[in-house]
Amino acid sequence: MSIKFEKVSYTYFPGSPLEKKGLDNVSFKIKEGQFIAIIGHTGSGKSTLMQHFNALLKPSKGRIEIAGQTILPTTSNKNLKELRKHVSLVFQFPEAQLFENTVLDDIAFGPKNFGYSEQKAKEKAWTWLTRVGLPKSVANRSPFDLSGGQMRQVAIAGVMAYEPDILCLDEPAAGLDPRARKQMMGLFSKYQQEGHTVILVTHNMDDVANYANDVLVMESGKLIKHARPAEVFKDRSWLKEHYIEEPKASLFASKLTNFTFSNTPLTIKELVKGIENNLKE
Amino acid sequence: MAKDSIIKIRNVSFTYPDTTSPAINNISFDIKRGSWTSIIGHNGSGKSTIIRLINGLLVPDNKNSPYIEVDGTELTDKTVWNIRDKVGIVFQNPDNQFVGATVADDVAFGLENRGVPRSKMLKIVPEAIKAVGMDDYTNAEPSNLSGGQKQRVAIAGILAIQPKIIILDEATSMLDPSGRSKILQIVHQMKKKDNLTVVSITHDIDEANLADQIIVMNNGGLVDQGNTKEIFSKVKLLKSLGLDVPFASQVKEKLLQSGISIPKEINSEKELINYLCQSNSKK
């Protein structure tokens, strides 16, 4: 199965003085089961694109095929539950969506909405409470008594607990400290390896280099590149032209002027390996 | 040395109401006048609490006779407002510190509070707005600004009161990379121009790397303090505290692990790159 966008455009406030193009004729096809990164500047259309994945926004023009469903401009707002069960979105700073009395209830909210029995939903909640790295002891506490980082974990658990086939995340690690960040990215990577699709909207090029195997680059509502990370980060002048940062490893490599790398190193592992090869030759 | 300390903290502890363990546990340190100091530590290590103690938003626990001094003035009930004139803080959330209805109104807020006559404000406000490059947005409303632009306005509001110290309390953590670098660039300029002291609380390793001094905190205590190069060479310590290590230090460590010898004194990115290039041309 794949996710397919065919000539999708989206216009905000059509016909008003505030009319603005959010997406402009975007077409692509991505395989499911991948770790996909969406990059681009603030206002490039990344968030607009993301909200199309579960029909929070519907295309003004074009068609989308995702999780076995088709979304058209005419798609009704009713009966989107089935789609949202399979395609889930996590917005920036998702801790803002917590509302239940206990951590466990909050995690179980999604599963219950999507038709799990009370008991099954609680089971799922327990499973994901621990999988996101929270101690069991917080289960019956109020989510509002936890630290910011833990609240983030609760929110993420609440979305992963119904195990969507496609998980889209907008800067899920923003504002977290390095340890929490690493742990969270590891969680998503594992989820993808278990056979799900993970779509990550991010500014962090190291995360792209370390985890993604397919990249969509957005600019002013248009998809300007769709390629593997190695391909995207290969062309330095193209990156500069579009104000896209490089991963730290390739930036470091570029400063080693008398070294030759067969492929631009994207991760620290590749970089160290490349340096070794040069020095030991 | 103590003479040119702009901030002096002695034996300060702080416990939040309804909690048992202190958020800050008997801390003492100095911050040098004109320095750029980064305070690093994971979430909950007490970094932000320290800031709120420095400008009297929080009052230290009454034990070990705590002492806080800012720019030669001891912090007391009587001096707290003078001290707030000397310390400008940019907070984390761009929206939640934007008080004014427009950019100009927000920049003027601190001046209004200090009873500065309007004729003076008319001069100061546009200058401050210009200094952060927001002059095209003087009458813009916050809802039409990006997070980075709002933070620039926050800086302008601080510049308007001509403080001695500017504190960035995770001020760039909610911004995208371009917003972040713009803010840091502006603070850098301001520091140079007005000889400000900068204290930045951050997780961002590149931001911390801009500092000349670093304070490492953990569980409400001060773990280490020193110049940036020295602290960032302590890879093991940083890692054990769950903190990030500069990329160059990571590379060095990995190279050492794979049997490539690198002298101890090679630490910064520049040094490492030079060293590697030299070794590569020598062989």
Add this chain to the structure above:
Amino acid sequence: MSKILIGRYVPGNSLVYKMDPRGKLLVTILFIFIIFLANNWVTYAIITIFSFLAVAATKLKAKVFWDGVKPLIWLILFTSVLQLFFTTGGQIYWNWIIFTISSYGITNAIYIFIRFTLIILISTVMTVTTMPLEIADAMEWILTPLKYVKVPIDKIALVMSIALRFVPTLFDETLKIMNAQRSRGADFNNGGLIKRAKAITPLLVPLFINSLETAVDLSTAMESRGYRDGANRTRYRILKWSKYDLYELAYFIILVLLLLVFRTK
């Protein structure tokens, strides 16, 4: 991105925009009274022409004003129809049980219709050309006399201005949380009243908590920036009268004079 047009302010720079909000607010309020001076075809024609000239002076599209009238159109028509059927006097054209259509009824219905529409038009002229913040400032000015009976007008004004400033933020926040909960399978559109009321908890609790957080952050920031109770604050933004306000005043006085001259005594 939810630019819901609060107060429907539309940016522009025609001469109406240059007028002082205090003048505009005062004239708008007075207009509601002086419209009752009109009591014959000539005076209604005069006030209609004056109003439409004011509308034209904004240099905005007619649609802006139609949007102002539209939500109230049924109320206006209903009131007019009541007048039409229940006023008696003059020539009677039609009569059924208690309903009458008379010549008085017809004129009254038309008068009411004009009166209502003009009041809305003139209020719209003010709200589309004046930022909510300016209106708040103007209200503060009108309420200034209350200072002398110890009403803290300054504080009320600051609270109003902060509240207005956070309206768009709150809208964005609401939309964001709604989308987040929708993604978790919440349904805000379907089901009966009870189900919908229940569905709103996941929206209201986060909004409330976030607003509290904002309030705490904001007060911390304000205090750090030197705001304190009882201190003598100065004002950066002040309102200034200009020649445009004289034009406005003259226009208004001419209107009142014409109405006084031509109304049926």
